[in-house]
Amino acid sequence: MKKSTIIKIVFFKVVLIAAVVLLVYLLFPEKSYGADASTGNAANTAKLYKDNCAECHNEHRLGGMGPALLPENLKRLRKKAAIDVIKNGRAATQMPAFKEKLNDEQVQSLVDFVYTPLKETPVWGMDEIRASHIIHNKESDLPNKPVFEVDDLLNMFLVVELGDHHVTLLDGDKLEPIHRFKSRFALHGGPKYSPDGRFVYFASRDGWISKYDIYNLKLVAEVRAGINTRNQAVSADGRYVMIANYLPHTLVLLDAKDLQPIKLYDVKDGKGKTSRVSAVYTAPPRDSFVAALKDIPELWEISYEDDPPIGFDGWVHDYNPDSGENVKPEPFPVRRITVDDYLDDFFFDQEYVSLIGASREGKGQVVDMDLGRVIVPDLELPGMPHLGSGITFEYKGRTVLATPNLKKGDVSVIDMETWKTIKQIETLGPGFFMRSHKNTNYAWVDVFFGPNKDAMHVIDKRTLEIVRTLRPAPGKTAAHVEFTRDGKYALLSIWDVDGAVIVYDAETLEEIKRLPMNKPSGKYNVFNKTRYLEGTSH
Numbered sequence: 001m002k003k004s005t006i007i008k009i010v011f012f013k014v015v016l017i018a019a020v021v022l023l024v025y026l027l028f029p030e031k032s033y034g035a036d037a038s039t040g041n042a043a044n045t046a047k048l049y050k051d052n053c054a055e056c057h058n059e060h061r062l063g064g065m066g067p068a069l070l071p072e073n074l075k076r077l078r079k080k081a082a083i084d085v086i087k088n089g090r091a092a093t094q095m096p097a098f099k100e101k102l103n104d105e106q107v108q109s110l111v112d113f114v115y116t117p118l119k120e121t122p123v124w125g126m127d128e129i130r131a132s133h134i135i136h137n138k139e140s141d142l143p144n145k146p147v148f149e150v151d152d153l154l155n156m157f158l159v160v161e162l163g164d165h166h167v168t169l170l171d172g173d174k175l176e177p178i179h180r181f182k183s184r185f186a187l188h189g190g191p192k193y194s195p196d197g198r199f200v201y202f203a204s205r206d207g208w209i210s211k212y213d214i215y216n217l218k219l220v221a222e223v224r225a226g227i228n229t230r231n232q233a234v235s236a237d238g239r240y241v242m243i244a245n246y247l248p249h250t251l252v253l254l255d256a257k258d259l260q261p262i263k264l265y266d267v268k269d270g271k272g273k274t275s276r277v278s279a280v281y282t283a284p285p286r287d288s289f290v291a292a293l294k295d296i297p298e299l300w301e302i303s304y305e306d307d308p309p310i311g312f313d314g315w316v317h318d319y320n321p322d323s324g325e326n327v328k329p330e331p332f333p334v335r336r337i338t339v340d341d342y343l344d345d346f347f348f349d350q351e352y353v354s355l356i357g358a359s360r361e362g363k364g365q366v367v368d369m370d371l372g373r374v375i376v377p378d379l380e381l382p383g384m385p386h387l388g389s390g391i392t393f394e395y396k397g398r399t400v401l402a403t404p405n406l407k408k409g410d411v412s413v414i415d416m417e418t419w420k421t422i423k424q425i426e427t428l429g430p431g432f433f434m435r436s437h438k439n440t441n442y443a444w445v446d447v448f449f450g451p452n453k454d455a456m457h458v459i460d461k462r463t464l465e466i467v468r469t470l471r472p473a474p475g476k477t478a479a480h481v482e483f484t485r486d487g488k489y490a491l492l493s494i495w496d497v498d499g500a501v502i503v504y505d506a507e508t509l510e511e512i513k514r515l516p517m518n519k520p521s522g523k524y525n526v527f528n529k530t531r532y533l534e535g536t537s538h
Contacts, residue, residue, distance in 0.1 A: 045109045052098060053110070061114060062122060063228030064205055065186050066095065068247040069114040073228075073276060082111045124207070124227050124248050129261045132224035137213070139220055139257065144198070146215040148178050154197050154527040155485040156214070160187050163497040163518030167191075167202075169214065172484045172525060175503050175513060179217050184208045190522060192234040192241075194256065197526040201241055201256070203232040209243060211259055221259040225252040230277055235304045236284035242302070244277035244291055251277055251291060251302070253332060263332055269296045278344050279388065283352040284532060286369065292343035292357060299337040299346075299355070299367060308333050337372045340365050347387035347401070349416060350534060356401060358385050366419055376419045381405075381412055389433045391443060392416070392534050393461050402459075404431030404445050411445055413464055423464050428452035433480045436461065438534050439487030440506045446479040453477045456492060458509060468509050472502050482536070485527040493520045 050059060056066035067073060074082070086107045089097035098107070150156060155172035165185055169178040184204035191200045199220070202210045207226035212219055226245035233242045234256060241259070243252040251265040268274045275295035283290050283301075291300045303312055313333035339357065343365075346357035355367040356379065364379030381387075382405065390403035400422060401414045411425040411434065432448035441462055447455040456478045458468040470492075472478055477495040483506060484491075490506045493499065497519050503512040528536045 041109070045113045048102070048106055048110055049113055052102070053114075056094070058206075058228075060122075061118070062206075063247055066093075068228040070247070071115050071117055072249070072274065073246060074115060079111050079115060082114070083107055086110060122227055122247075124224075124250075126261055126264050129223060129225055129252065129264070132222075133260060134222045135258065136219040136221060137216075139213070142213055142216045142218065142220070144215065147217060150174075150178070152485065154530070156197070156526050157482065157491065157523045158191055158200060158214075159493075159501060159517060159520050159523045160191070161518045162186070162521045163499070166518065168517065168520075169217075170501075170515075170523070172489075175489065175515070177515065181212075181217065184210055184222075188229070188231065190231070191524055192232055193524075193526055193530050194234065195236065195238040195530055197530055199256075201232060201234055203229050203243065205229060207245070209241065209254065209259055211256075223254065223259040223261065225254065225261070226250065231279050233280045233282045233289055235282055235289070236287065237304070240289075240304050242280050242282075242289045242291075244280040246276045246294075249274040249276055249295075251280065251300075253302075265300075265302075265334065267291075267293060267296075267300075269298065278342075279346065281346075281348070283348065283369070285352045290346075290348075290355065290369070292346050294342060294344060297339050297342055299339055299343065299357075301335040301337065301369065303329075303333055303335070335372070337367060337369075339367060340374050340377050345385070345387040347390040347403070349399070349401075350392060354416070356387055356390070358387055362407070379414070379419055380421045381414075382408060382424075385412060386432055386434075389435075391434055391436050391536070393436060393438075393443070395422070395461060395464065402434060402443060404434050406430050406432065406449070409447070409450075411459070425459060425464060425466065427457055427466070428455050428469070431457075435481040435483065435490075435536060436534075437483040437487035437506070437528070437536070440483070440490075442467070442506065442509075444481040444490060444492070446477075446481075448477065448479055456481070470504075470509070472511070473500070480522050482523040482525055483528065485525060491523050493517075493523065495519055495521060 056064055057069050058064045061069040087099040089095050150171050151173045157170040157172055159168040165183050166180055167183050168180045171178050186205040187202050188205045191202050193200050198215050200212050207224045207229045209225050210222045225243040228247035230244040230246050239256050241254040241256050249267045253263040255262055275293040278292040278294040280289055280291040287305045289302045308329045312335055313329050341363045342359045343357035344360045346355055353369055355369055358364045358381050364381035365374050366376035368375045385403040386406050387403055390401055392401055399416045401416055403412050409427045409429045413423045415422050429447040429450035429452045431445045434445040436443040443459045443461055445457050454471050454474050454476055456470045457466050460467045473494045479495050480493045481490050490504045492502045499517050499519050501515045501517050501520050
């Protein structure tokens with residue numbers, strides 16, 4: 001072959017390869033290689049996140065309606081499981097499935113993205129909390145008398161309307177709205193009242209805590225206690241508010257009077273491993289807050305007594321005054337209780353001695369708070385119980401616990417003496433909220449997830465049988481029942497922007513009236529919540 005011919009062939013091949021490479025670059029720029037291409041891939045993933053995730057999880061992954069998506073908050077979720085969550089959604093949450101919208105490569109890129117640490121980890125400590133503090137109206141300037149008239153100040157409700165971030169104050173006797181006011185974005189965890197019912201405290205998912213004067217219909221104070229907040233609790237004496245955070249991994253104690261921060265707890269174990277806080281509740285007879293941890297198998301009990309008992313935060317071998325061990329604890333000490341597994345949710349008996357907890361995986365356990373240890377390591381709670389919505393009542397002379405299951409269509413009923421399951425009540429699908437009242441024979445449980453989300457079951461507590469299934473708004477989610485102070489009426493939510501609060505006669509189960517609302521997520525009766533009655537969440 002002539003040399004000139006060889007040169008021509010080589011030249012033709014080089015031109016052909018260059019043309020193919022150029023064509024690929026023009027048609028598929030995201031597949032090209034090099035520094036510029038990496039930047040392009042990152043930009044594409046960032047846009048994928050913004051278009052599909054940012055609305056719920058915040059544009060910076062710091063959490064909003066959904067949790068923060070950062071490596072330190074995803075310790076218990078492996079990447080393989082995260083892929084499944086994005087594709088198929090997650091049970092017991094509002095996380096939708098994206099398998100019809102995103103391909104495998106896009107899902108993988110999102111998983112890699114959310115497991116990548118931020119260039120700068122956000123800090124939200126005492127300095128930032130103090131700097132965020134706002135006084136809207138001094139409590140001392142506000143009269144201790146309502147600016148409206150109702151028959152019973154303790155029979156009022158607050159209705160949280162998520163559709164447009166408002167709250168409606170409702171007269172529980174006339175069953176009519178009194179006032180409607182704007183709230184912070186995405187309230188979560190339920191509002192908590194002061195013991196006299198005059199003040200209410202709200203927690204938003206982005207960390208803002210608000211104190212509102214119901215009597216004067218005015219904001220008193222606000223403070224941002226975290227970046228991504230789980231819930232809050234108010235002490236039984238009304239002096240303190242405790243905030244549980246997902247981000248940062250902290251508990252924050254506030255003065256209930258004006259929301260000034262008192263103390264910040266870095267939530268970590270003895271080896272320095274940090275944890276999100278699953279939830280915090282007050283335990284009135286114990287004069288303490290109790291918090292469950294999401295990433296460490298521990299319970300924390302924090303005393304708010306003026307003089308916490310000696311030995312509350314550690315062992316005392318010799319109580320003799322001369323022993324040197326008889327040391328008075330610091331204010332607000334922490335008592336750590338080791339448990340057998342993570343606690344994603346928990347519930348107390350009426351005496352606040354037994355704590356019933358469970359993980360997302362469905363492992364249940366009972367902790368004796370007096371003894372400070374697990375007494376039942378294998379409580380039968382299939383299907384991921386929603387213990388925060390559990391209730392207790394008397395059945396054939398015994399106290400029982402009933403809880404819906406978030407992954408399974410049934411209600412678990414458990415004898416609280418033997419800790420054995422009495423019955424699994426089959427329902428039309430997984431439920432989220434269960435409610436009752438000591439003056440009614442019925443317990444109401446929703447079917448929050450799945451095709452039967454418009455159904456509400458009514459269970460007879462005397463027989464543990466479903467006696468009625470209501471469908472008040474076909475096709476729309478029916479959820480979260482709350483009772484009037486006397487238990488005469490049951491109020492049910494239709495979770496829709498064109499929703500309503502529907503009032504039922506709690507004995508005849510007949511509809512009384514409908515009050516139009518904008519996605520009313522929850523209703524909270526002042527008396528029931530401040531008296532910690534059986535049948536309601538605490």
